[in-house]
Amino acid sequence: MNFYECNLHALPDGSDSASRLALAAKRLGYSGIVITNHTTTGQPFRYDAAKLVGGIEVVFGIEIVAKDQRSLHARTASLREKADFIAVHGGDEKINRAACEDPNVDLLAHPHDGRSGIGVAAAKAARDNQVAIALDLGPVIRLRGGSRVRWMEVVRRDLNLIEKFDLDLMISTGARSHLDLRSPKDLVALAALLGVERERAVDALALPKSIIYLNRRRWASAGVEIL
Amino acid sequence: MRSWLPVLRDRRRYIAFELEAEDRVGRSELVGEIRAAQASLLGDDGAAKNRLRVVSFDGRFGLIRCSHTRTEECRALLATVHSVGGTRAAMRVRGISGTIKAATEKYIPQSILQPDENKRRVDLGTVSGSVARVIGREIDLCPDDRKMTEGSGTRYVGLTSFDLCGEDIDADGTSDGL
Numbered sequence: 406m407n408f409y410e411c412n413l414h415a416l417p418d419g420s421d422s423a424s425r426l427a428l429a430a431k432r433l434g435y436s437g438i439v440i441t442n443h444t445t446t447g448q449p450f451r452y453d454a455a456k457l458v459g460g461i462e463v464v465f466g467i468e469i470v471a472k473d474q475r476s477l478h479a480r481t482a483s484l485r486e487k488a489d490f491i492a493v494h495g496g497d498e499k500i501n502r503a504a505c506e507d508p509n510v511d512l513l514a515h516p517h518d519g520r521s522g523i524g525v526a527a528a529k530a531a532r533d534n535q536v537a538i539a540l541d542l543g544p545v546i547r548l549r550g551g552s553r554v555r556w557m558e559v560v561r562r563d564l565n566l567i568e569k570f571d572l573d574l575m576i577s578t579g580a581r582s583h584l585d586l587r588s589p590k591d592l593v594a595l596a597a598l599l600g601v602e603r604e605r606a607v608d609a610l611a612l613p614k615s616i617i618y619l620n621r622r623r624w625a626s627a628g629v630e631i632l
Numbered sequence: 633m634r635s636w637l638p639v640l641r642d643r644r645r646y647i648a649f650e651l652e653a654e655d656r657v658g659r660s661e662l663v664g665e666i667r668a669a670q671a672s673l674l675g676d677d678g679a680a681k682n683r684l685r686v687v688s689f690d691g692r693f694g695l696i697r698c699s700h701t702r703t704e705e706c707r708a709l710l711a712t713v714h715s716v717g718g719t720r721a722a723m724r725v726r727g728i729s730g731t732i733k734a735a736t737e738k739y740i741p742q743s744i745l746q747p748d749e750n751k752r753r754v755d756l757g758t759v760s761g762s763v764a765r766v767i768g769r770e771i772d773l774c775p776d777d778r779k780m781t782e783g784s785g786t787r788y789v790g791l792t793s794f795d796l797c798g799e800d801i802d803a804d805g806t807s808d809g810l
Contacts, residue, residue: 420788420789422792424791425771425790425792428792451756582781582784584786587711594707595708597704
């Protein structure tokens with residue numbers, strides 16, 4: 406299968422260079438990775454070296470950090486042409502909603518970090534604008550006890566919403582180092598604990614690839630392609 | 633021990649794993665960490681059903697025994713191990729098999745590259761420090777600037793030989809020929 410890890414952070418955002426993440430992901434069985442450094446930290450260190458790692462596709466996207474709705478829309482519009490993959494740094498309720506309402510956004514990353522999640526209105530907007538929602542499994546790995554329980558509660562509620570509105574789902578770890586990465590099989594097993602069916606999880610891991618290929622085609626406007 | 637009829641004997645699976653860690657990790661620390669992860673994720677009830685045992689561990693590769701119906705749960709709980717005794721680590725499941733012999737022969741390599749631990753300096757402009765160890769193409773760097781690894785909680789910065797010279801087209805990226 407064509408599994409992609411869609412939300413990674415390389416140096417200087419994380420602590421691994423892009424090529425190290427690519428090597429580690431390749432050994433775990435991924436066929437591609439998307440490096441989405443935050444807009445606040447800038448370009449990945451030695452990103453050209455990652456292309457030399459054979460057998461894995463390394464895509465450079467971006468994760469937009471915005472403090473309000475207006476600046477978010479302005480940034481997605483300006484970056485859409487340049488980036489193959491646009492994620493939004495979620496967690497805040499307003500930003501989650503704004504990201505779901507923006508058709509330029511590919512992925513709403515870690516919407517459950519602030520324990521707010523997405524609501525019904527945002528879920529409807531995400532369906533209309535084809536924004537994928539990330540199931541970020543980093544907290545299951547990192548957290549223990551009460552904080553993980555609260556996080557799981559929010560995620561279960563949102564997974565119901567995602568199921569109800571048939572939203573696009575992506576599974577990631579939000580890794581900042583090769584030690585944060587997990588193999589696709591591990592992620593499927595972890596997602597199963599949260600109630601995501603096996604086929605659904607497998608589709609979620611393969612989705613980034615099709616989104617990236619769609620983005621790479623040249624679109625004149627919505628639905629019009631330049632051939 | 634009481635002998636069981638073959639049909640009544642509980643069936644088992646052996647999980648061959650590799651521990652990736654920043655420092656040396658002992659068996660007892662690993663067992664404690666796995667137990668804690670299991671208790672936290674699945675509780676006593678789930679733990680009793682898993683019947684998890686660490687059969688062997690040599691510092692890097694090891695075998696875990698579990699019930700044959702609970703391999704997915706065991707995979708999930710091994711994935712939640714993110715540090716062992718305060719050292720950042722990750723457990724990689726290499727394969728699952730029905731006997732110790734098959735698991736060892738299929739999934740645990742007999743010859744592995746040993747880490748090369750001579751100290752060298754690396755200075756690449758924004759990233760500088762001394763090399764902590766090198767395994768194949770992978771380089772762990774102890775950075776001069778401690779803030780560099782703050783976000784991920786690791787001790788070392790992970791680089792590859794591609795970052796240092798970057799002129800190696802033939803490389804296929806496998807680190808130690810496993």
